[in-house]
Amino acid sequence: MSMVKMGDPVMANQNVPQATAERLPLYYRTLQRLVAIGKTRISSSEFGGIVQIDSTTIRKDFSYFGALGRKGYGYDTQHLMEFLKKILYQDELSKVILIGVGHLGTALLNHNFQKNNNTKIVKAYDVDPLKIGTEISGTSVHSMDELETDDNREITAAILTVPAAHAQKAADLAIASGIHGFLNFSPTRLVLPQDAYVRHVDMTVELQALIYFLNHAMEERKS
């Protein structure tokens, strides 16, 4: 009845729940792997086994984008992968910048998300004169001052890997240069305009949460 109109998949997402949206990248990468090893079809339950998510949840997640599978058959991995690629905007290159070339920043520059993703760190910024002018894995490091004057309206997001004390200041500069999205690796809670969006990656929080669950939740697990 309430069949979502397909065609341009990017349009088909009025009411995708946040929880669903956050699983899409995992689905996408898993499908890339499956396609790479030559698997052409997969059922929701086999797929669920791989990503460790209940098969019903997976079918429901996909259903927000229309009917992507075939009854009695499952999903065509190639087709599904390409569909998700469009949904995730991974069919066009997303340019991002990195602010803060410390150990973590360097790690991200070396990784650079390129292997399977249409995402590229195109420029890095730091305050350290020893780093400015160098190049790490093909990305050149520039002075933070340049951030102030650069026009970054074509840049999708900034990865913030500066010390906590400088995160807000760096974010302000990035906002001023035209950036709206942030992947914030510092523990600081940024204060940003309404049209900006931040995701946090907080390793200390994750480690503490892990320790908490090990000590508490685990004790009372059914068998």
Next chain:
Amino acid sequence: MSMVKMGDPVMANQNVPQATAERLPLYYRTLQRLVAIGKTRISSSEFGGIVQIDSTTIRKDFSYFGALGRKGYGYDTQHLMEFLKKILYQDELSKVILIGVGHLGTALLNHNFQKNNNTKIVKAYDVDPLKIGTEISGTSVHSMDELETDDNREITAAILTVPAAHAQKAADLAIASGIHGFLNFSPTRLVLPQDAYVRHVDMTVELQALIYFLNHAMEERKS
């Protein structure tokens, strides 16, 4: 009525929702900061402003552990911080190991969670002969072979920063040596015994989710 019995705070957690538990580390760190700058009291709404979480959610979160605040006054930052410290087991040192001394592993070793947290990376493992025997920020790097024979029953968790292809193998070794908790930075979904617990930190997923939200969710934000 259903007042939680206090005293030993660690006992007071029959039914702490997962969502609440995952916020506790953020609360804890924020309180550390507030105490450090000399703030002695805070209301749930001021606190909520800082951590960017609705004040009702904060009060409800705290309420699972009993009555921690005072009506008409708010919360005593020092007291609350110490309470959370106990809850989070941060009053005793948690020893963790790190497996995989690449760029990211090195970044984590340098950070080492020590600044405000009672958590320490006590040993690192890698397969690279050039790294084995070295020391990074006071943590010595050992051969992966040792992991097989080490007794790590005293170790709380392992941080997995190995390439995806080796993550499962490394986790198996860690399990065999007595470890139950994992902070997995590789995209691999680990297959582990029931009494083990994993948390994922997946930067590629986070970046893709960010890009997704920027392109979709953002468009239809109320004003």
Next chain:
DNA sequence: GCATTTTTGTTAATTATTTCACAATGTTAA
């Protein structure tokens, strides 16, 4: 070609989480 099996897509039920609303109670200031 037909019966059996598989598996989707979806509605309904359940569970989890957040938010509302406000009584209860301590705090503050005069």
Next chain:
DNA sequence: TTAACATTGTGAAATAATTAACAAAAATGC
């Protein structure tokens, strides 16, 4: 001391997310 104020803690309501259940339909095997 007392009135005005601030703020918690919490039931109840609203939202969001997951899981169950199953009809519909396609695939498979004979």
